[in-house]
Amino acid sequence: MMVDAPPTAILARSRAPTCAQGAGGDGRIATALADFLLDPAERLSEQERAQMTSMLAVLIGGIAEDLAVRLGIGVAMEFTGEEIVGRLRAAGLLHRPRLIALLLRRAGLDRFREAVGEGGAALLQGFAADNDPGVASAAMAVVLARASTQDRFGRPGLFLGDCDAETAVDLTYAVAAAFEVDGEETLVAAAVDLLARHDEGERLEALEARLILALDQAGRLDAAVLLGLAARGEIGMLAEALARLARIPADAAWSLLVQGDEDALGRLLRMAEQPRAVAAGLIAALVATLGLAAPAAAIAAFDDVTSAETAAERARQRLPSSFQAARVALRGDGHYRA
Numbered sequence: 001m002m003v004d005a006p007p008t009a010i011l012a013r014s015r016a017p018t019c020a021q022g023a024g025g026d027g028r029i030a031t032a033l034a035d036f037l038l039d040p041a042e043r044l045s046e047q048e049r050a051q052m053t054s055m056l057a058v059l060i061g062g063i064a065e066d067l068a069v070r071l072g073i074g075v076a077m078e079f080t081g082e083e084i085v086g087r088l089r090a091a092g093l094l095h096r097p098r099l100i101a102l103l104l105r106r107a108g109l110d111r112f113r114e115a116v117g118e119g120g121a122a123l124l125q126g127f128a129a130d131n132d133p134g135v136a137s138a139a140m141a142v143v144l145a146r147a148s149t150q151d152r153f154g155r156p157g158l159f160l161g162d163c164d165a166e167t168a169v170d171l172t173y174a175v176a177a178a179f180e181v182d183g184e185e186t187l188v189a190a191a192v193d194l195l196a197r198h199d200e201g202e203r204l205e206a207l208e209a210r211l212i213l214a215l216d217q218a219g220r221l222d223a224a225v226l227l228g229l230a231a232r233g234e235i236g237m238l239a240e241a242l243a244r245l246a247r248i249p250a251d252a253a254w255s256l257l258v259q260g261d262e263d264a265l266g267r268l269l270r271m272a273e274q275p276r277a278v279a280a281g282l283i284a285a286l287v288a289t290l291g292l293a294a295p296a297a298a299i300a301a302f303d304d305v306t307s308a309e310t311a312a313e314r315a316r317q318r319l320p321s322s323f324q325a326a327r328v329a330l331r332g333d334g335h336y337r338a
Contacts, residue, residue, distance in 0.1 A: 041260075044104075051107040052100075055158040057081035060088065062159050063175045063194070070190035071181070084178055093174045098167045105236070106158060108258060112233040112289050123232050127211065132218045138211040145204045165200045205236065209250065212240045221245065223278045230285035246271035248317040256317075262294050266301025270310050271317075276302065 044052070061081025088094050124146075127139030149157050160168055176191040200206065215221045221241055229238040235258060243253035248271065256268040265286070269279040276299075283298045292298065305313075316324075 047111065048104070048107045051110060052103040053085075055103055055106060056094075056099075057085055059158045059160065059163075060084045060171070060175060063172055064178075066160070066194050067172075067176055067179065067187075067190050070193055071179070071186065084175060087178055088174055093170075096167060096170060098164055099171070102163065102167070103158070105254065106162075109236050112235045123228055123234065127215075132214070132220070134214040135211070135218055135220065138207070138214040141207045142204070142211050145202070145207050149204060160194070160198060162203050163198075164203070165198065168198045168200075169195060205240075205250075208237050209240050212237060212244055215241075216244055223274075223281075226274070226278065227281055227285060230282050230289070233289050235289065242268055242272045245273060246314065246317075248314055249321075251321065252317040258290065260291060260293075262292055262298035263301040265290075265292070266298040266303075267305055267310070267313055269298075270302050270305050271314050 058081060061084065064081065064084055085094070124139055124143050128136055128143055130136045130139065149159060149162065160172065163171065172191045172195055173188075176187045179187055181187065212221065215225060221244065226238065226241055229235075229241060236254070239254040239257045240250050242257065243250040246253060246268065253268060256264040265283065266279075269282060274282070279302050280299055283292070283295050283302075286292060287295050
C-alpha cells in the first residue's frame, strides 16, 4: 500500500524548550540533579558523548529511510536522524540499556584503536590470508563487515544490523510510530518487512566471535594471538578471546577488561588460565590503551587470587546478567555478592 502525504507532514516535530524549562523547571532540575551527582569516574567523556550521539542519529536515520522506502514516500524527506532521536528521547523510547551499551562499546572500540593506530587492520589481513580456510573466511567476513559499517569519513557507524534482535524490534517499531501518516497497519507492515531482513548472527560482534572460534578450533588461540590483539588495540576481539578461554560470557569479559579496574583485569587473566609471563605481557600491552593507572596492581591481583576464588568468580560471571543486576538492585549497595 502506498502512502501519499507531503514530506512536511510525515514526521511530527519536537517542540522547543519552554522558558520555564530553560530557567530550571522541574524536568530540568531532575536532569541537572542526576547529572551533577554522577560519579566523575563514571561520567561520559565529551568524545564518547559526541560519538554516541552521532552513531545514534545515523542508526535512527537509517531505520527511518528504510521505512520511508517501504512506505513509498520517497527519499527526499524533510527530517533528520537527530530530529527523530529528539522525539524518541522526549517520549522515553531510548531508555534501552542494551542500546546504550552498544553505543558505549562502539565508542570505546574507536578510542582503543585510535590509541594504537591502524595495526588491527594489518592483523586482520594476516588472518584473512591464513592457510586455514576457516580462519581465513571468518577474518574476511570481519574485514568486510567493518568496511560496511564505516561512514563516508571512515568513522565507525551503527546500523540496524548491528543491534541485537530485541533492540532492533523495539527501535524499528518506535521509529515507525513516529511517522505521521494514516494507516497504522501500513506502518507496522513496513516495520515487519524491514525486520524480516535482520540477522543477529551478522552483527560485527558475532562475526568477530566466529573468528575467535575459528582460531580456537585451529589450535591458534595462543599467547601470540592474544598479545597481538592487545598490542593493536583490538579490545573487542581480545575480550572475546579471553571470554572463550575463561569460559564466561563475552559481555562479562568485556566489562572486566575495559572498566579500568586493575584488580578486575588480573582476575580475568587468571580465569583465562594464562601463564604469568603472558598475563604480564598483556597487562603491559594494555597500559596505554586502557589507561591503566597502576599496572602493578593488575599483576598483583593475578598473583593473589586463589583457585577457589577463580572458580567462584567464573561461576558468578556465568549467571544471567539480568539476575546479577536484580541482586545488586535489591541489595542497594551497588555491589554483587554471591
